[in-house]
Amino acid sequence: MSEKAKVSAVGLTKKFDDLLVLDNISFDIAKGEFVCIVGPTGCGKTTFLNILSKIWPATSGELLIDGEKADPKKHNIAFAFQESSAFPWLTVEQNIRFGMEQKNLPKEIINERTEQMLELLELKEARNYFPRQISASMESRVVIGRSFALHPDLLLMDEPYAQLDIEFRYHLEDAVLKLSKMTGSTVIFVTHNIEEAVYLAERCIVLTNKPTTVKTIEKIDLPYPRDICSKEFTDIRDRITDYIKWW
Amino acid sequence: MKIKGKKRTIIRAVIGLSSFFLIWEMIVRLGIIPRNRMSPFTEVIATFIRKITDPTPDGATIIEHFLTSFSVAFSGFVVAALIGVPLGMMMGYNRYAKAYANTIFEILRPIPPIAWIPIIMLLLGIGTSAKIFIIFVAAVVPAVINxxxxxxxxxxxxxxxxxxxxxxxFKIFTKICIPHALPAVFTGLRLSLNTAWVALVAAELLASTKGLGYMIQIGRVLAKPEIIITGMIVIGCSGAVMSGLLGLFEKRFAKWSRK
Incomplete structure (x- = not known):
């Protein structure tokens, strides 16, 4: 583990009975860094995130935050899931407040951050609506707002825009980049879309097929906002595609 | 637009109901069904109005019958809700609670409430508590399942x-699972309430001297269909009103699920 690391995975291994899914995965992530994880379909990306979030226990190895064992009760870990996870019984505003209330943040901070998220994610008009009354794109923004409002030590995002069309995806990707810089949160974003990964990430961790290990870590040193048509962008995208492709 | 639609629905409901009462009246008045087997609608209404103050022939006014039945049905329902809802929730969330309770529940569930009457008479006698228990047995099942x-x-x-x-x-259970389950819980409570009124007649077979079920039984013994139907209509209306009140609670506590 490097001294500057905010989040460190040390030898993470996961077995389901005899099936080895994750094999000794290690990496460091600096504070505020935006890292994307890509890999072949079915390589265990979601399993990997579930272990990072402590939803599932690792068979061996550890996730460290600031050098301590990660503990959702102690550390601020937020997770934006692939499936819609805005609570249907809460309004847009109540959904954004939910995580902060569970962490017992002071009321003034909750009020301030809720207003900030509603403003930044253009949800002010819909603050009193229930999730069933808003569009899929707005619902995704609610989940992003709930996650970032915590100013998490670690935010895990598992293909949160998989259901959305391309226009909304770019819109939300820009919103996520803006929020990650604003809150200083460390983000691990899992996607199967390499273009999305290159658009967002400062570093891209490429995983292998099962048993999954880290194939390579690609640094993406392009300025934001990135031009997806530039030669540098397409070169990196093609290089990562070459790492992943099995055909 | 919405008000127009609502008005139209009310008009259709009134037309449907009026047609039903008219057909009923005609069938009996024209002798298609003999008068000693079925009373016309207007006679039932007259009986209902008379029974508000007149205790004959069954020994109590309709208000007394209603209050007796209501207190029994409501008590049985409340006990069923207080036990059934937490039990069902615990079984749904905790596998140990399910393991302990599920087998016994699955064995007891198919037993019809009426089959409990003999053993309840031996255990609790023939008083109000026996009737409440029968209603509880009937009403607890949908509360638990839902x-x-x-x-x-x-x-x-x-x-x-x-x-x-x-x-x-505990927090996941109270802050996430319970709010999400509330619409299903309310559906269960509505079914429980209906079942409570259904079981009422069976419960009032237990040597009652008052109550809508008793009134219906007396109507049968005296071959007075207007008394039977009056009792039936009051049960139907009471069930609908209580279901409506429950709907108001649902609107308050689970409004997110309403279209």
């Missing part, structure tokens, strides 16, 4: 949100 299903259907992703936020099992 609360159990409501908790079981909480999507895993919501529970994972709670876990990733470091919430305790």
């Amino acid at each position: 609360s159990y299903t409501g908790i079981k259907r909480v999507p895993e992703v919501y529970i994972n949100v709670g876990k990733s936020l470091g919430m305790s099992h």
